[in-house]
Amino acid sequence: MNGHRNAFLDGLVLLGQAAMAAAAHSGQMVLFTGHLLWRLLPAWTRPRLIVQELYAIGVLSLVIILISGGFVGLVLGLQGYNILSKFNATESLGVMVALSLVRELGPVVTALLFAGRAGSAVTAEIALMKTTEQLSAMEMMAVDPLRRVVAPRFWGAVFSMPLLAGLFSLVGIGGGYFIGVVVLGVDPASYWGQIQQQMQPMDDVLNGVIKSLVFGAVIGLIAVFEGFNAEPTSLGISRATTRTVVLSSLSVLGLDFILTAWMFGA
Amino acid sequence: MTSDSYITFENVHFSRGKNRIFDGVNIAIPRGKITAIMGPSGTGKTTLLRLIGGQIKPDSGTVRVDGLDVGRASSKSLLAMRRRLGMLFQNGALFTDLTAVENVAFPLREHSRLPEQMIQRMVTLKLQAVGLLEAAGQMPAALSGGMARRVALARALALDPELMLYDEPFTGQDPINVGVLLRLIASLNQALGLTSVLVSHDVTEALSIADYVVVLNQAQIVASGSPDALRAQMSGNTFLRQFLEGAPDDDHSELGQRLARNFAEALGLLPRPDKAAAASRRREIR
Numbered sequence: 001m002n003g004h005r006n007a008f009l010d011g012l013v014l015l016g017q018a019a020m021a022a023a024a025h026s027g028q029m030v031l032f033t034g035h036l037l038w039r040l041l042p043a044w045t046r047p048r049l050i051v052q053e054l055y056a057i058g059v060l061s062l063v064i065i066l067i068s069g070g071f072v073g074l075v076l077g078l079q080g081y082n083i084l085s086k087f088n089a090t091e092s093l094g095v096m097v098a099l100s101l102v103r104e105l106g107p108v109v110t111a112l113l114f115a116g117r118a119g120s121a122v123t124a125e126i127a128l129m130k131t132t133e134q135l136s137a138m139e140m141m142a143v144d145p146l147r148r149v150v151a152p153r154f155w156g157a158v159f160s161m162p163l164l165a166g167l168f169s170l171v172g173i174g175g176g177y178f179i180g181v182v183v184l185g186v187d188p189a190s191y192w193g194q195i196q197q198q199m200q201p202m203d204d205v206l207n208g209v210i211k212s213l214v215f216g217a218v219i220g221l222i223a224v225f226e227g228f229n230a231e232p233t234s235l236g237i238s239r240a241t242t243r244t245v246v247l248s249s250l251s252v253l254g255l256d257f258i259l260t261a262w263m264f265g266a
Numbered sequence: 267m268t269s270d271s272y273i274t275f276e277n278v279h280f281s282r283g284k285n286r287i288f289d290g291v292n293i294a295i296p297r298g299k300i301t302a303i304m305g306p307s308g309t310g311k312t313t314l315l316r317l318i319g320g321q322i323k324p325d326s327g328t329v330r331v332d333g334l335d336v337g338r339a340s341s342k343s344l345l346a347m348r349r350r351l352g353m354l355f356q357n358g359a360l361f362t363d364l365t366a367v368e369n370v371a372f373p374l375r376e377h378s379r380l381p382e383q384m385i386q387r388m389v390t391l392k393l394q395a396v397g398l399l400e401a402a403g404q405m406p407a408a409l410s411g412g413m414a415r416r417v418a419l420a421r422a423l424a425l426d427p428e429l430m431l432y433d434e435p436f437t438g439q440d441p442i443n444v445g446v447l448l449r450l451i452a453s454l455n456q457a458l459g460l461t462s463v464l465v466s467h468d469v470t471e472a473l474s475i476a477d478y479v480v481v482l483n484q485a486q487i488v489a490s491g492s493p494d495a496l497r498a499q500m501s502g503n504t505f506l507r508q509f510l511e512g513a514p515d516d517d518h519s520e521l522g523q524r525l526a527r528n529f530a531e532a533l534g535l536l537p538r539p540d541k542a543a544a545a546s547r548r549r550e551i552r
Contacts, residue, residue, distance in 0.1 A: 132357065132359060132362070133355050133356075133357060133359035134359050134360075134361055134362070136321065136355070136359065137353070137355055137359035137361075139319075139321060139348075140319050140321070140348055140351065140353045140431075141348065141372070141373045141376065141377075141425075142345040142346075142348035142349045142376075142377065143372075143373070143376050143377075148376075
């Protein structure tokens with residue numbers, strides 16, 4: 001009986017410790033966000049640094065985003081054709097592919113790929129700079145690492161995401177066209193015409209852009225926070241990188257539900 | 267504290283978790299001299315440099331750098347103080363994505379609006395001062411440990427600081443590099459009229475260039491003074507003699523003695539008890 005009670009108490013203690021650690025981590029993140037917010041506008045006094053990060057974070061992620069966009073478009077075209085053909089509605093394939101991509105899959109899949117490709121790279125880079133005392137050296141040179149290193153990377157993530165998501169959707173629509181029109185014989189005029197008629201730029205496109213901006217900001221924040229607060233050891237860097245990918249992916253999926261309910265909910 | 271002290275620690279207490287690093291430490295670091303802070307590993311020598319730079323704050327007590335109370339200073343005055351300070355980190359801490367030249371130019375580009383041509387000229391001068399002009403275009407990964415540390419020294423000197431902090435500059439260096447660094451630290455200090463604080467546990471090297479030495483152990487100052495004064499204190503201070511002479515710890519406990527005996531036996535420095543007994547029996551028979 002005593003053994004069960006002790007095991008229960010031990011479990012309770014572990015649960016409490018985990019809750020405390022999670023609360024401390026969240027508190028740290030709130031403080032960090034506050035410090036970062038103060039540096040976001042001053043970072044624009046050095047636009048060259050932000051452009052460099054746009055290249056490192058955005059341009060270098062292009063290959064994986066474009067290839068993935070193409071495949072997702074191909075699959076959507078194929079699945080959509082099979083379903084729509086049962087209802088004799090294959091002329092709606094274009095709008096089905098386009099809406100799925102612009103509203104949902106474009107921002108979400110791009111964000112998940114972006115977290116794995118760019119988020120992890122940003123975390124690892126900042127964490128390694130911390131481990132090798134480069135951030136400390138900056139501080140001792142009276143250079144603020146939050147403004148010089150962190151803020152440009154955050155801006156790079158915020159601006160890269162909508163551009164990458166847009167390209168993902170465009171390539172995806174192209175993939176859907178290839179399967180639907182070129183391979184399966186859907187009328188090309190219907191494919192493009194339905195997209196033009198039924199897609200609302202202010203609703204569908206703008207909401208997609210808002211989603212990708214929010215995802216970019218969240219992934220950017222998690223990536224720089226985890227890097228900046230990583231334990232300065234090789235294991236610490238590895239854990240921080242993993243946390244970035246896991247937390248970013250879960251946050252993107254959770255936020256996607258909230259944003260979708262807000263934007264398109266009844 | 268005297269008026270010619272550049273840095274003073276007044277009754278400084280500092281702990282990390284349950285580990286007490288400084289327990290009421292008072293230090294006065296003279297202006298324009300080389301001060302060596304020495305002590306065994308883990309005595310808080312690097313922590314002391316971070317307290318001077320204001321990267322961490324003492325739990326209680328005051329750290330003053332040229333009159334500025336670093337623990338209570340505003341971030342603006344702290345940044346102004348850091349612009350007059352250069353620090354050589356233990357591993358150099360060079361920015362790995364910048365070449366040697368760009369590393370040295372970094373503080374100049376961040377803190378001055380000088381034209382690029384002028385910056386290049388100043389960087390060339392700094393690299394010349396540390397004898398590394400030929401490595402200017404190389405990335406840090408391509409530099410040897412000694413060269414990387416000299417580039418880091420050139421970077422620390424870029425803004426012509428009044429105060430130089432050296433964190434274990436000789437660790438991991440070959441004897442030739444140690445000699446080069448010793449000569450550089452001493453000559454730069456003299457030529458530029460710097461105040462230098464050198465943290466090290468390399469006794470011979472640090473004592474050869476230091477004007478003033480502070481020895482730390484177990485959160486306290488064990489001894490301080492000129493190198494000659496320290497040598498004079500050795501006879502009356504067991505730890506100081508052991509540290510300066512590099513003697514190993516003597517454990518006089520029963521367990522310590524037994525372990526030392528076992529170790530010596532394993533190395534063949536002492537006969538094993540069973541063999542010793544057999545030898546004594548053989549002697550008795552004879």
